[in-house]
Amino acid sequence: MGKKQQITLKVNGEDWEVDVANNTTLLDVLREDLNLIGTKEGCDDGSCGACTVMINGTPALSCLTLAVECNGFEITTIEGLNKDGPLEPMQQSFIEKDAVQCGFCTSGMIIGAKHLVDNNPNPTDEDVRERLSGHICRCTGYVKAIEAVMDGALKTRQSR
Amino acid sequence: MTKSVVGKSVTRVDSFNKVTGNAYYTGDVKLHGMLHGKILMSPHPHARINNINISRAVKLPGVKAVITSIDTPQKKFGIFSSTRDQYPIAYDKVRFVGEPVAAVAAVDLETAEEALRLIDVDYEILPAVFDPKEALQEGAPQVHEEAGHNRCLDYTVTYGDLNDGFAKADLIREDTFKTEALAHCQLEPYVAVANFLPTGKLEVWVPSQSPFTKRAALARTMQMNLSDIRIHAIDIGGAFGGLSEMGSAEFCAAMLSKKAKRPVKVAFSREQTMIAYRQKHPMEITIKTGMTKDGLITAKDIQILADGGAYQSTAGIALTVPLIMFLGLYRIPNVSYKALRVYTNKGPRGAMRGHGNQQLRFADGAQMDLMARELGLDPLEVRLKNAVQTGDVLLNGAKVYSCGFTECLEKVAEKSGWKEKRESSPGTLKGIGIGTGIHICGFDLGIRSTSGAIIKFNEDGKVSLLTGNIDNGQGNKTMHTQIAAEILGLPLEDINIICGDTDLTPLDPGTYTMSSAYISGNAVLQASLDARNQLLTIAANELNVGTSELEIADGRVFIKENPERHMRMKEIIWAGYKAGKHVIGRGEWRPSNVTPVDWMNGKIDGQPTKAYSYGVVVAEVEVDPVTYKVKVTKTTAAHDCGYAINPKAIEGQFEGSVAFGIGQALSEGFVWENGRALNAGFLGYKLYLAEDMPPVESIIVESEDPFGPFGAKEAGVTVSIAAVEAAVNAVQDALQAKFDSIPITPEKIQQIITKG
Numbered sequence: 001m002g003k004k005q006q007i008t009l010k011v012n013g014e015d016w017e018v019d020v021a022n023n024t025t026l027l028d029v030l031r032e033d034l035n036l037i038g039t040k041e042g043c044d045d046g047s048c049g050a051c052t053v054m055i056n057g058t059p060a061l062s063c064l065t066l067a068v069e070c071n072g073f074e075i076t077t078i079e080g081l082n083k084d085g086p087l088e089p090m091q092q093s094f095i096e097k098d099a100v101q102c103g104f105c106t107s108g109m110i111i112g113a114k115h116l117v118d119n120n121p122n123p124t125d126e127d128v129r130e131r132l133s134g135h136i137c138r139c140t141g142y143v144k145a146i147e148a149v150m151d152g153a154l155k156t157r158q159s160r
Numbered sequence: 161m162t163k164s165v166v167g168k169s170v171t172r173v174d175s176f177n178k179v180t181g182n183a184y185y186t187g188d189v190k191l192h193g194m195l196h197g198k199i200l201m202s203p204h205p206h207a208r209i210n211n212i213n214i215s216r217a218v219k220l221p222g223v224k225a226v227i228t229s230i231d232t233p234q235k236k237f238g239i240f241s242s243t244r245d246q247y248p249i250a251y252d253k254v255r256f257v258g259e260p261v262a263a264v265a266a267v268d269l270e271t272a273e274e275a276l277r278l279i280d281v282d283y284e285i286l287p288a289v290f291d292p293k294e295a296l297q298e299g300a301p302q303v304h305e306e307a308g309h310n311r312c313l314d315y316t317v318t319y320g321d322l323n324d325g326f327a328k329a330d331l332i333r334e335d336t337f338k339t340e341a342l343a344h345c346q347l348e349p350y351v352a353v354a355n356f357l358p359t360g361k362l363e364v365w366v367p368s369q370s371p372f373t374k375r376a377a378l379a380r381t382m383q384m385n386l387s388d389i390r391i392h393a394i395d396i397g398g399a400f401g402g403l404s405e406m407g408s409a410e411f412c413a414a415m416l417s418k419k420a421k422r423p424v425k426v427a428f429s430r431e432q433t434m435i436a437y438r439q440k441h442p443m444e445i446t447i448k449t450g451m452t453k454d455g456l457i458t459a460k461d462i463q464i465l466a467d468g469g470a471y472q473s474t475a476g477i478a479l480t481v482p483l484i485m486f487l488g489l490y491r492i493p494n495v496s497y498k499a500l501r502v503y504t505n506k507g508p509r510g511a512m513r514g515h516g517n518q519q520l521r522f523a524d525g526a527q528m529d530l531m532a533r534e535l536g537l538d539p540l541e542v543r544l545k546n547a548v549q550t551g552d553v554l555l556n557g558a559k560v561y562s563c564g565f566t567e568c569l570e571k572v573a574e575k576s577g578w579k580e581k582r583e584s585s586p587g588t589l590k591g592i593g594i595g596t597g598i599h600i601c602g603f604d605l606g607i608r609s610t611s612g613a614i615i616k617f618n619e620d621g622k623v624s625l626l627t628g629n630i631d632n633g634q635g636n637k638t639m640h641t642q643i644a645a646e647i648l649g650l651p652l653e654d655i656n657i658i659c660g661d662t663d664l665t666p667l668d669p670g671t672y673t674m675s676s677a678y679i680s681g682n683a684v685l686q687a688s689l690d691a692r693n694q695l696l697t698i699a700a701n702e703l704n705v706g707t708s709e710l711e712i713a714d715g716r717v718f719i720k721e722n723p724e725r726h727m728r729m730k731e732i733i734w735a736g737y738k739a740g741k742h743v744i745g746r747g748e749w750r751p752s753n754v755t756p757v758d759w760m761n762g763k764i765d766g767q768p769t770k771a772y773s774y775g776v777v778v779a780e781v782e783v784d785p786v787t788y789k790v791k792v793t794k795t796t797a798a799h800d801c802g803y804a805i806n807p808k809a810i811e812g813q814f815e816g817s818v819a820f821g822i823g824q825a826l827s828e829g830f831v832w833e834n835g836r837a838l839n840a841g842f843l844g845y846k847l848y849l850a851e852d853m854p855p856v857e858s859i860i861v862e863s864e865d866p867f868g869p870f871g872a873k874e875a876g877v878t879v880s881i882a883a884v885e886a887a888v889n890a891v892q893d894a895l896q897a898k899f900d901s902i903p904i905t906p907e908k909i910q911q912i913i914t915k916g
Contacts (some may be wrong), residue, residue: 031188036181037187040187042397042430044429050347087179091180094175094179095172095175095176096171098175100179102396103174103177103633104185104633132851137347138344138346138400139633139634139812139816140816141814141818142815142853145850146850
């Protein structure tokens with residue numbers, strides 16, 4: 001376990017101070033210390049994408065990220081997307097396109113998709129598939145998720 | 161009757177929570193004082209346990225409980241009383257890699273893991289057997305010595321006269337096909353939380369397909385009263401057959417909680433989820449088929465050898481369900497079916513999407529195309545020629561009350577451009593293939609065959625709907641809410657569904673046997689009708705009219721001839737309270753005249769299921785001549801789901817099923833070495849990804865079953881079954897070759913191509 005050290009994080013706009021061991025993952029800090037359970041653990045080896053969060057604006061696998069490496073960083077989780085009330089366009093599109101079945105992969109997928117669209121407002125089908133290939137989904141066959149990301153991109157463009 | 165809610169693509173009742181991170185799964189449960197449990201699993205495929213020394217583990221600071229078999233009631237579990245052969249924690253022997261041996265609860269995960277390393281197990285390693293054929297040989301290691309052999313199920317059933325059937329054939333062909341063990345790969349790893357209370361009651365949270373099944377097995381293995389155990393409703397991250405039975409996570413969490421007097425969470429890793437619970441049966445299937453020169457099937461002689469792994473699990477169902485469904489797809493006058501399931505020192509094989517049905521459909525369908533090729537026939541025409549039709553009485557005496565199979569075949573052929581593409585494909589590395597699927601909608605499960613539902617109106621005129629059925633992600637909650645909303649004239653948001661809580665909700669078959677729409681849906685329908693009648697009676701009394709003069713819609717009851725005279729739901733409910741009446745609808749439904757099956761002997765005569773659903777898939781593929789990889793370029797899927805209660809959700813079932821099916825055909829499968837799965841994880845076990853996924857053209861066929869709610873039957877699984885066969889046949893077409901095993905990996909294609 002070893003000695004713990006204090007780190008600061010800005011998570012979904014809120015400042016936190018947490019004591020973490022050297023081997024504590026960011027995923028554990030989010031779920032266990034901050035009770036942000038929307039981020040899921042599906043594999044614990046970086047292969048499924050369910051734990052994807054935004055670190056300083058870049059999507060990352062929180063199960064492979066050590067918390068100590070995140071000292072001072074800004075983190076966005078699924079809970080941060082509609083913090084101020086209305087759903088983000090991408091969340092709305094996942095609902096409307098029925099891209100959610102069991103929902104276990106959804107948080108990570110939406111974070112990844114939102115990042116894609118924020119940086120590439122007009123993604124091609126190939127761009128979307130490439131992004132979503134970092135997220136395993138056993139229920140949907142990805143078809144409606146791909147539709148949802150395209151629709152989320154459209155809604156995002158329209159909202160700007 | 162015009163319908164306003166069913167038959168429409170509606171927003172799922174649970175998707176808001178899932179896109180905002182508010183869905184609540186078992187791994188999210190956090191109770192005061194909760195400990196972390198870990199299970200020590202056998203590293204050996206077969207060994208005697210001479211001794212387990214836990215003294216070092218117990219002394220580790222932070223460890224609150226350690227259990228081995230001697231701390232438990234040592235009761236075996238299994239799905240039938242005659243097949244209880246598995247201890248939740250190994251007693252004297254371990255029979256597969258991953259079998260639980262001991263469990264620890266500690267203040268944190270690291271301490272629990274450290275404690276596992278301090279448990280000393282004295283194993284006497286025994287010779288192991290991994291191949292089902294070797295397991296049948298004289299002198300093979302005995303997985304269960306007391307049985308005296310490794311056969312855990314062995315029967316032959318014959319209908320008609322095989323000799324006569326083969327005598328009428330112009331072509332007789334015999335082939336053997338093999339499938340690999342598969343993992344369900346629910347994205348949620350297996351996990352359970354248990355809290356054993358000082359009152360002697362036990363609270364459990366666990367992903368499941370039937371909380372009532374899990375409760376019964378827990379009560380038996382814990383030696384507790386059934387009603388002292390409560391399994392809570394919880395969001396579930398996928399199931400696919402893999403959560404049908406009790407497992408060691410909930411058992412160990414419960415025993416540890418009892419001993420430590422604190423709540424305990426036991427979470428499996430991804431690898432443990434894949435190897436230590438249940439897998440799909442690998443099968444070796446030999447089929448001898450007789451066919452006339454114009455494609456009529458005259459006889460089928462089928463022999464299945466299934467590798468059951470170390471325990472019975474769903475043996476009888478996995479081997480007999482394929483027979484029930486085999487008889488319901490094609491009209492075959494003479495059938496012999498030999499089922500043999502053997503024990504080996506591998507993880508237990510149980511239910512997974514279609515049970516053994518999918519393996520048999522792959523083998524039968526792949527051979528059907530080979531025979532069509534030999535006879536110069538169109539595989540589609542062969543299927544059409546032999547297809548079962550509505551009203552058919554099958555060889556076992558079962559009647560087919562609704563069947564949209566032919567319509568599925570015709571529509572898929574038309575939409576996919578089958579005829580033109582068949583003609584243009586020879587000589588290229590492009591291929592097109594067809595596959596078919598069938599599934600039953602429920603079978604006799606004893607007392608659990610009857611689903612119950614309750615509609616409870618609240619003071620504000622809104623509804624709590626209680627059903628014992630659950631939602632693993634397929635959309636059952638939304639479907640059942642739609643049914644209630646339709647009958648009660650309420651918007652979806654006025655109905656709050658509570659499902660799968662053993663203390664609150666009535667008994668239900670659970671989400672397997674594909675009965676959620678057909679059986680549980682009917683129970684919800686009956687409960688809604690009962691509540692509706694009560695509403696109408698109260699309103700009729702208040703409005704001074706007969707109930708037949710009333711209509712219910714848009715959250716109110718009104719007089720048909722004078723819609724201005726109406727009462728809102730809340731007004732009716734309040735009027736009821738004032739008159740001493742609560743509006744509580746009850747519903748129960750069990751398909752009538754369904755015959756119990758003798759699963760261990762394959763006796764399926766009568767009506768083993770009341771409804772059959774059908775699916776057809778056409779897959780188009782391209783084989784890469786350099787990498788030998790197969791790309792599925794397009795799929796077209798049709799499915800007779802009876803009636804589409806939520807069409808968009810059903811399309812989602814098609815798409816997920818296509819991914820499931822083509823993944824099984826082309827990439828999924830365990831790789832073994834001495835009983836160890838070498839690729840138990842998403843890095844080695846190749847699932848279909850977004851970049852691999854072909855477009856799916858979905859065609860909903862509605863045969864309107866006379867008994868299903870609004871005519872509905874099962875939705876989705878037949879497509880996953882058909883997709884395997886379609887993908888295999890497309891690759892066979894592309895290379896004009898035979899593939900006798902799945903998955904069809906690039907290595908197998910390389911062998912075919914380089915062999916010329």
